[in-house]
Amino acid sequence: MNLGYACINMTLAAQSDKITTNRGMIKRTFLDKGLDYAGSLALLNVKDLQKIIDWNVKNKITFFRVSSDVFPWASHYDLDSLPQYDKIKSVLSEIAKYVKKYNIRLTFHPGPYNVLTSPNDSVVKNTINDLKHHAEICDLLKLSFSTFNKINIHCNGVYGDKKSAMDRFCLNFETLPESVKTRLTIxxxxxxxxxxxxxxxxxxxKIGIPIVFDFHHHKFCDGGLSEKEALDLAVSTWPKSIRPVVHYSESKSAHESNPLIKPQAHSDYIKHLPETYGHELDIMIEAKAKELAITPFLK
Incomplete structure (x- = not known):
């Protein structure tokens, strides 16, 4: 079992030379300053990604979710059009060597605007472009063409007919490049x-795509299954050669005894790890305190 955290390292972000991979800008700034500025921010972001991964290894963390914001406004350009592309590619190549040396599992979780169930062609087109962008980063990092390095999304829409929406997901999945299809999970x-x-x-x-089980989400949408039954089903969808990923978080409302907070909201820390029911899992801890939340549980 490996424990991981997502995107931000709170310890490094608190330093005077704030280390982060989320440098960005509003759209007006992007339109004013263009690709050169976007590329300069992206270069700083990938350099800091290298620092975060190095910190992780030194602290015995080999499972990490890479931010989707490494490249600001990435949907508006091809990565190789950035003036700093060669430098960015070089840094990512160095990270790739480090990842391979220490068997680090890097994953991605594009945002909720990725909707392969949508009946709107432009939404689907934008989704495909964003998923291709994430796959390109995977390729630059020389990550496997497998769900060991998953790109995870939600269905994100029912549109009054869940089965039809899922059928659209499957049809749109077939239009994706192999670099996305081989890594995609739901x-x-x-x-x-x-x-x-x-x-x-x-x-x-229908399409053989593995399911990432989220323990916290299951409490609100169980489909009539117990936690164990749902986890067993999700695990059964993964290739036997790849350890399944699950997500775990706890309710901020329960932690703070505050009924005004949505029960789905994630707490800053976790009180315990989930019951794995005998499965070997990699557990992504989705707590707001990031690496600080998993440190007490590291062996």
């Missing part, structure tokens, strides 16, 4: 009207 939702693990099995049975 995750259960935290609203009863959305997609449970039981629902997502329909997609798995």
């Amino acid at each position: 995750e259960n939702d935290d609203k009863a009207s959305m997609y449970s693990v039981k629902d997502l099995m329909y997609i798995y049975e």
